[in-house]
Amino acid sequence: MSAVLFFIASIGALAGAIGVVMVRNPFYSVLSLVGHLICLAALFLLLRAEFAAAAQVVVYAGAVMVLYVFVVAYIGGQDEPLSQVGGALKVVGPLFALALAVELCIALLGTGLKGISGKGAPYVLGFGTPKEIGRLFLTSYLFPFEVASLLLLVAAIGAVVLARRRRGLPEDEEDEPQAPIIRPQYTGTMAEAAGVRPGFGTDPAASEPQRAATPATTSEGGW
């Protein structure tokens, strides 16, 4: 039973990985990676790493992939032509990966590790459960835990600093189209309802009748 599950999950993981690399549209690459991650979580479960599998599904396939999908939707996931500049690397890259695969397989076949052909250490109760992982994180591995939290904080601040709008850049108008909203006078804003009417107010500029049709008035009355 575990062999069948292993083959299903590993074939799914490999197909997802190939899909990430081969598919032209980045959006489908992200979706393929989600499938790959879920298959990998199944492999983690077969290896009795329950908490790691749950974290894989929740953090990776849930949160990080949503971030990817948002960025792909923001910058526009257009198809890209596969044949572009860098023709030499297009040939050398897969050859390098193939050589790496052959080398790793040779290393795995000729390994001196005895346990690699066995099914692993005998199972002790509680191996890989959240309780055990949490106990280890707060006792033996407290320092990596704290460093990881600090790293997350730094990454969050760094992302905000990197992706914010810069002041020196010209404003791009196509980002926020502002169509002028045509509406009759005295029908929209609280400023008009409160008596700040053109003609009655103290502001002489407010007496222009076309002022109510401009978007400046609608944004001004937003209090």
Next chain:
Amino acid sequence: MPIGWYLVVSALIFCIGAAGVLTRPNPLVILLCLELMLNAANLALVAFSRMWGNQAGQIFALVVMVVAACEVTVGLGLIVAIYRRHLAINVDELNELRG
């Protein structure tokens, strides 16, 4: 299943990710392929953790997940910043630092 099979799957996923990093021009897809490589390393770590009956490998895999999340956050922030400046989203053309 013997542990060696998991390591073979991990090695194959790593090589697919490396091929993607080397061949694709889109930085978004390069980040995805980096995720593939990190996940292959995670699978190997968890497999060795099972082999020795030691949970330190799973702790290491979780820390790798945290590092991957940070890398993704900063990388996507960079991509959004590149897009804001109306530059091409292509690593073959983004080859100078003073953009």
